[in-house]
Amino acid sequence: MPEVVLRQMLERVEPGTPPDGPRGPVARLERRLAEMLGTQAALFFPTGTMAQQVALRVHAARRGREAFAAHPQTHLDVWERRGYAIVHGLRFHPAGDRHELMTAADLALIGEPLAAVVWELPQRDIGGLLPEWHDLVAQVAEVRAGGAAAHLDGARVFEAQAYYRRPLEEIAGLFDSVYVSLYKSLQGVRGAVLAGDVPMLREAATWRTRLGGNVHDAWPLALAALTGLDTLVPRMPEFRDHAVALAAAINADGAALAWPDPPQAPMFHVHLPAPRAAVERAGAAMIAEHGTQLFPRLRTSPDPTRCAFEVSVGENAMEFSPAEVVSLIRELLDRAAR
Ligand SMILES: Cc1ncc(COP(=O)(O)O)c(C=O)c1O
Numbered sequence: 541m542p543e544v545v546l547r548q549m550l551e552r553v554e555p556g557t558p559p560d561g562p563r564g565p566v567a568r569l570e571r572r573l574a575e576m577l578g579t580q581a582a583l584f585f586p587t588g589t590m591a592q593q594v595a596l597r598v599h600a601a602r603r604g605r606e607a608f609a610a611h612p613q614t615h616l617d618v619w620e621r622r623g624y625a626i627v628h629g630l631r632f633h634p635a636g637d638r639h640e641l642m643t644a645a646d647l648a649l650i651g652e653p654l655a656a657v658v659w660e661l662p663q664r665d666i667g668g669l670l671p672e673w674h675d676l677v678a679q680v681a682e683v684r685a686g687g688a689a690a691h692l693d694g695a696r697v698f699e700a701q702a703y704y705r706r707p708l709e710e711i712a713g714l715f716d717s718v719y720v721s722l723y724k725s726l727q728g729v730r731g732a733v734l735a736g737d738v739p740m741l742r743e744a745a746t747w748r749t750r751l752g753g754n755v756h757d758a759w760p761l762a763l764a765a766l767t768g769l770d771t772l773v774p775r776m777p778e779f780r781d782h783a784v785a786l787a788a789a790i791n792a793d794g795a796a797l798a799w800p801d802p803p804q805a806p807m808f809h810v811h812l813p814a815p816r817a818a819v820e821r822a823g824a825a826m827i828a829e830h831g832t833q834l835f836p837r838l839r840t841s842p843d844p845t846r847c848a849f850e851v852s853v854g855e856n857a858m859e860f861s862p863a864e865v866v867s868l869i870r871e872l873l874d875r876a877a878r
Pocket residue numbers: 586587588589590615616660664693695696721731732
């Protein structure tokens with residue numbers, strides 16, 4: 541609800557708060573996230589797209605290397621029109637299978653010194669899967685021993701923390717740089733923060749300016765994110781428990797498949813035994829008739845008789861009981877079959 545968020549944002553503005561500068565909301569947010577992540581500093585960016593491309597570029601320049609590796613479904617490759625290559629002159633090695641987590645063996649197959657490796661935690665496009673902690677620690681150590689930087693795409697790092705149950709600084713501490721989204725788990729307006737050491741962030745700030753990302757009026761974005769840090773981050777374990785309950789009910793019913801089973805983060809995918817076009821029509825009819833939206837976007841499957849959608853459990857999803865979600869999925873499938 542915008543009015544609730546706006547009221548909560550106002551509570552975070554003390555009289556005389558300047559819009560910019562070291563006492564302004566952006567600097568407060570940067571300090572707060574650096575403290576939570578245990579990094580030397582943090583730097584606001586207008587988007588995660590810009591923050592991550594800049595992080596990789598800085599790691600590459602420092603190492604005199606131009607290749608990086610990441611999961612085949614990384615946001616950097618799928619959604620950013622190859623900005624890493626066209627804007628920054630970097631090369632991408634997809635590591636591993638697109639439907640599975642990246643492994644140490646996948647990384648070992650890359651026969652080239654890398655500037656950086658990117659881990660997305662949780663890996664959104666495969667239902668929010670996360671590597672086991674000991675495996676992650678071993679992968680990162682191996683990569684860093686080879687001279688590459690370890691970068692965390694932590695767009696949803698607070699969701700990942702709900703699975704690892706470790707202090708955020710222990711998770712972030714594995715990496716040379718960490719990006720956190722201000723509008724995903726934190727349900728802010730927009731924006732991102734890049735965290736790491738001071739020399740790296742100084743170079744990143746120069747690139748942010750060159751790319752037109754040094755916006756001076758970002759205080760509403762920072763206030764919205766500060767609100768999310770206070771109100772939503774403490775609820776992540778509750779969101780995760782609800783995701784587990786929803787997935788269990790869906791799988792017990794059996795009409796659809798919730799995966800992973802059980803969910804690790806407060807997110808999972810629902811795989812449906814119906815083609816995408818039919819489910820799209822059914823979903824649109826449900827919105828028109830009773831205003832319930834089950835998914836914003838459907839995912840195709842190599843099997844043309846199936847498709848899937850993502851469930852991300854935050855405040856809104858808490859309003860739906862497992863039984864309600866099962867009955868909505870049944871309604872969706874009934875309508876898709878007509
Ligand atoms: C995992 C992941 N990384 C990076 C991004 C990019 O963030 P932004 O939309 O702020 O550019 C997104 C956005 O959806 C994302 O999901």
